[in-house]
Amino acid sequence: MTEKERILQLRELLHRYNRAYYVDSTSLISDFEFDALMHELEALEAAHPEMADPNSPTQRVGSDLNTNEFQTVVHAVPMLSLGNTYSPEEVTAFCGRVEEGLGRKDVDICCELKFDGLSISLVYEHGNLVRAVTRGDGTQGDDVTNNVRVIKSVPLAIPADAGCPEHFEIRGEVLMPWSSFHALNEEREIAGEPPFANPRNAASGTLKSKSSAVVERRKLDAYFYQLICDEIDVATHHEQLLLAKKWGFKVSEHIEVVHSAEEVQEYITRWDTARRDLPVATDGVVLKVDNLAFRQALGMTSKSPRWAIAYKYKADRARTLLRAVTYQVGRTGVVTPVANMDPVLLAGTIVKRASLHNEDMIEKLDLHIGDFVFVEKAGEIIPQIVGVDLEHRAAAPEEIGEKVRFATVCPVCHTPLTRYEGEAGTYCPAEYGCAPQMKGKIEHFVSRDAMGINSIGPKTIDVLYDSGRIRDIADLFDLRISDLCGADGSRERSAMNMLRGIEESKQKPFHKVVFALGIRFVGKVAAKTLAEHFKSMDALCKAGEEELQAIPGIGPVIGKSVVNYFRDEHNRKLVERLTAAGLQMQQEEKGAESGAPQVLAGLRIVISGTFEKHSREEYKALIERCGGKNQSSISSQTSFILAGEGMGPSKRVKAEKLGIEILSEADFLERYGL
């Protein structure tokens, strides 16, 4: 086989494995084998630039170098919106209108979930993705092809034997699954960025990102629900979707074709609760006449088709009285307004506080103290004030209180607040004189993903800070047992625990230290990138903006923030004190460089039981040093189990069921010469 043939073969294989994993949720090969094939393809493509293909599996990796400029593209067929209703009766009326319009009773209705993301249209030529365009205004949208290519469940090239037509367009919804959404918001909070209000906003912000590397990291998904193609000969929408599924598109498994308005109602009722267990957000169901000829006959009104309707589930909503607006100051100094309301029952929990996000939100709602406000909770998101009951305000003008105006000084340290041009947030600039900011920085420093000092929590920090025993993160390393005894009502044993935690943190790797400093916008991933690039705190301190910006994954915002951080004398002193305390200020060399034999490269190992020669922790570290990966539970991906004394029986059963080898401590050490 020539190298060129091998390139084509590898592309097809990798597309197939990718589809199995991201669309069908099955794994045909191990990650290790997948990575090996991908590396082989990368190397061959580098040697044959004439074979470049934007749809190659190697192109699924995002890039920070492309700054996307989105071209406007006109849709070949307008992307219509649907008639919306919140009323089950109107859905039944819709079924009635359809039957009447067609003059028959036997009209199949395709029931689908209404995914809550943003709609997208993909165009394929000869089985290859050529363009991805957002809905825009329905007539024209933005070309976001580069960003869609890194959504792993979107097919880039459809296998030749799948029998797809030469040209077709397919539409669906780009979504951010709940798991990605929560992880993203957690990361943003740590980096001092405002969280996204819901997965839809997060997905839409992400898809419009200038960097496809950002899109890749945020793990979007896409479900497809409409095929536009004249070249195929099927009679129904449902059959079209089955074809799309065969070509490799992700099509919801929860689509049902029903035969009556009663069955439609049953679907709506069933999914009102069942949808809460789905991995992605949905906000209703879409009901579509299934027969394509019937659709043609029904036609459309000026705005939307007569053959479909969207039923939206009502968000859980309550009405209550706004008593006061208070303010919280975060680690980065951002001041968040909080609505304090009369307690009210909402979706099973009592709600009395809701975030008002920022000054603009207060303005938009035109809030007055004493207003009756509507509070909503969608899915598992924190309650939001979505509006004011203006009718009540009009009926009882004497009850209107003072208009809410955003605080002008910090509620804690009384420093005048600032709002930067183009930013929604308002900040307290007293970085080193404002207790919640100082405490927040220390909390971040000890947190799990930073220095991991579990024995010190927010309560202890409160006590230590308020009593003046610590003022900043470096003070932690000067603490003595007498400072800690009774710090939060604790005795000697917990004081010792705290000291041990502080001591152990000195061994935490350099990238954790970089993250723990709490430099604005420097999340876990950026900290690791910076640590790997600069290798030492000394080099990082001296980095210029240009050098920082040129690092893939860093960019201008983080670059500027890092430079500003180290420009500050206060921070430089802090780093000096941390260095003197003995924290890791150098990047540890990787296993391969430190000379450890990479005999476990690519292996996934589960450790179970207790051992004679080394502790579990030592074995875990050894596995990593030798290139292996520790897994916490057994899966089909596990290479083998390193079993000590007292391995649990359920683990043994699972391993035997999956045919996974169980190695004793001695066998393991002997086999790998360790």
Ligand code: IVH
């Ligand atoms: S069908 C002409 N099916 O809801 C019919 N739409 O206004 C085209 N949506 O903009 C839409 N899930 O973004 C359809 N299963 C589904 C859907 C769905 C979500 C969105 C779509 C559209 C809006 C309806």
